Amino acid sequence: SAVISQKPSRDICQRGTSLTIQCQVDSQVTMMFWYRQQPGQSLTLIATANQGSEATYESGFVIDKFPISRPNLTFSTLTVSNMSPEDSSIYLCSVETSGGAVNEQFFGPGTRLTVL
Amino acid sequence: DQQVKQNSPSLSVQEGRISILNCDYTNSMFDYFLWYKKYPAEGPTFLISISSIKDKNEDGRFTVFLNKSAKHLSLHIVPSQPGDSAVYFCAAEGDMRFGAGTRLTVKP
Numbered sequence: 466s467a468v469i470s471q472k473p474s475r476d477i478c479q480r481g482t483s484l485t486i487q488c489q490v491d492s493q494v495t496m497m498f499w500y501r502q503q504p505g506q507s508l509t510l511i512a513t514a515n516q517g518s519e520a521t522y523e524s525g526f527v528i529d530k531f532p533i534s535r536p537n538l539t540f541s542t543l544t545v546s547n548m549s550p551e552d553s554s555i556y557l558c559s560v561e562t563s564g565g566a567v568n569e570q571f572f573g574p575g576t577r578l579t580v581l
Numbered sequence: 582d583q584q585v586k587q588n589s590p591s592l593s594v595q596e597g598r599i600s601i602l603n604c605d606y607t608n609s610m611f612d613y614f615l616w617y618k619k620y621p622a623e624g625p626t627f628l629i630s631i632s633s634i635k636d637k638n639e640d641g642r643f644t645v646f647l648n649k650s651a652k653h654l655s656l657h658i659v660p661s662q663p664g665d666s667a668v669y670f671c672a673a674e675g676d677m678r679f680g681a682g683t684r685l686t687v688k689p
Binding site: 466498500508509510523557569570571572574575 | 619626627678
């Protein structure tokens, strides 16, 4: 298994500001992902964080709004830029590990963001 | 600390039979639970949820049961179909704690 920690666990931010969320994993993993869970909606994949190269963004998400860093195999950051109240959500870091014949996915505890 | 646990990493059932996926939690403050289904190379999609004021929620072939005293919930799929083969995640809203997932395989 993989143990994932996120910082901060929650924050309340003003419109127009930016917040960087950190994700730390206790082991080296190839695949790291960032998700968003908005109230009443399904879990949505924002992007895949690639180590040593630019993140791969899903449709509807762009690098200018959600810049991602992945400096090594255990750490990644997601920045929510120029925030608006619509960005209020829970942001989750996730990793996929290769355990034998089966890949497993694990989720961090999430960062609850409220934008005023 | 793992506040939401799925202790069975995998489950295999025959088509047409019942699939029962289990989830335990430790924090009695959790008051809303969700099940997600995930296919390979895709993100998890929401399946069904339950509030702590209920002990059962049904949606078609999917039923979720909540036992608050035991801090246990289960997802029943009846009848199981091959297309149900996926990884199922249990999550508790509060701080969105996820279980490790259970890989369900439904054999034709």
